[in-house]
Amino acid sequence: MGISRRQFLGWIGAASAGATAVNRAEAASNKQFGGYPDSFGILHDTTRCIGCRKCEEACNKVNKLPVPEQPFDNLSVLDESRRTRPDAYTVVNRFMKKDSQLPVFVKKQCNHCLEPACASACFVRALRKARTGAVIYDASLCVGCRYCMVACPFNIPTYEYNEPLTPRVTKCTMCHPRIEKGLLPGCVEICPKEALAFGPRERLVKIARRRIEKYPNAYIDHIYGEQEMGGTSWMTISGTPFSEIGMREDLGNQTASSFTAGPLAAVPVVVALWPVLLTGIYAISKRKDKIADEERIDAIARTVADAGEEMKVKVAEMKESMAKEKAAAINLEVKRALEDAAKEAAEAQQASEETGSETPKEED
């Protein structure tokens, strides 16, 4: 690999020094996270891969996975397309080039995103991006919800479906424990064709560019993983279009967390505004009821009051008319009495006139 042990340990030191710098920078907003400075990556050059499956074997040993039914030197396994499994953190697939009999071999494993979808999706922080560049998993926290598997755009994490009580999510660890010890990842160490290169990611990008520049006919002018999903620590260069060797080209360059940032940002808005809005609606509806009640009571009172007023007028009118009637009746009586008296007087006078001669008679 051309990397001395001294150089390697130097990188480790740089990685941890850089990490402290990141902690301070994290506080600043509106920053794009381009990965931990000097974190490691792996460059897979598919033009060099011969499909020997040695990397699979090394991975199996390093991670103490169960021995598979087919031995690793059985290359007939390559006849069918495979994906990562709980007992295989990495698999090599064979693709046939168009217009050519030459096969292309592609190694598949966790790409160790700079901002991993799985870590962003994990609701119990069982997955995280380590400063070495590895995306690592903590089985002691995992609930087994499998949202990381839903989230992963590369369909990498696998699950121990047949484990009844202690199922784990499994995937490539980029040999995080070995890196911390100053060792190379198992697959990189064993690769006989240097199809895998380990080093600081930034350096690997430069190496990849140099190879593409140097042999423009042998490579597609693209480093898969430099930008995909915001960038990955594991990158691939190829002579065949990536979509023809089982790697999606439609994933885009946005990080997975950017897709969910919007809905997460809405949470405090709802929490802050809803109580105000709902209490307001309640207050308005309550006030409406109150006003309606008051208006009703008012209307009743007014009706009652109005009724009293009317009654008084009526009583007064009645009194007046009764008084008038009474007066009229008295007048009538008086008149009648006077008339009667006048009549009587007239009658008396008449009688006295008639008996003017008679009276003396009476006096006789």
Added chain:
Amino acid sequence: MPQETAHINKSIFSPFNVIAGVIIFCGLIVTILRFTGGLGAVTNLDDNNPWGIWIGFDLLCGVALAAGGYVTSAACYIFGLKRYHSAVRPAILTAFLGYALVVMALHYDVGRPWRLPYPIFLSPGTTSLLYEVGLCVFLYLTVLFIEFSPATLEWLGLKKIRNLVVRLTLVLTIFGVILSTLHQSSLGALYMIAPSKLHPLWYSSYLPVFFFVSSVFAGLSMVIFEGSLAHRHLHHKMDETHLKESEGVALGFGKAAAFVMMGYVGVKLIGIAMDNNWHYLATGWGFWFLVELIGFVVMPAFMYAVAARERNLRLVRWASALAVLGVVLNRLNISVVAFNWHLPSADRYFPSWMEIAISLFVVTLGVVIYRFVTTRMPIFYEHPDYEHK
């Protein structure tokens, strides 16, 4: 109560009891298989399809169809529509049972169910929408428990606590609406992290809005649908107020649902326009999308509108059944049908019979408990000791 004695004297081998018994028996067997053999022994889930109908139906549909609780209590207590008061208790009961069963069903799906409190109490992953869902469902289940408790307390005759809890009604209702807004929408937002897996017609940055708005009419429709079933089977348990108000509830909720559903169709169209996905409508996926949107949203919305105008109770009930189916279809489309649409058919997921059995088991448990509660506690009638507060 002569009806009640008649009810008790009925044979326990009624068709309902026999069918429910068989389903529960099967469910228990699959439960044993699940917790001894793991998910692999009973489900068709695999590494490409980590979520099946236990998430798509039990969780997504369960939560959406339990939305009647917050919708009805908000209508009655916040918006002051007191004529819907008699619908609140049945709706709260359905919501409480719904959420409790959702949480129960989750125990089957997650690998280590006893760790479900971890995200809340031990190691919160606050960048995850699933964390938001978990926290809100946990809190809302607590709110629903308290909101429902007066019925139980009246049944048990614990007057003092009951009166204390009743005084919390408004606060609990507001809290419930906030939590429901958050987790109903977050269930949709769960899928926003995987734009490369969900078909573009269903994937949208509006997913949380779609889920929240559809939960409103899912809740309204569920209250109507469940009300029509309750009328058929639990009529004798309803008091005069409930019977008098129920027609108004169905027609009023139907009218409201018609409005909300047309609004939903509007947002869906804006969603397609925003991502300029019109060309997908001419494909097979587009046809299926239109079946969902026109057949199961526009149609029932139109039926609701006509029924509300003509005061047609039968039509309102049919519309509610169609709308409920539509919500189920939408949730299954997003979680199962249009998810991983790009994978070859050999790698696609279809549920095993045991997965379906567990989903049926959960629903049946809900119905049985609902019957148990409504035939004993004051749900469809006001307790004589507490009438008119």
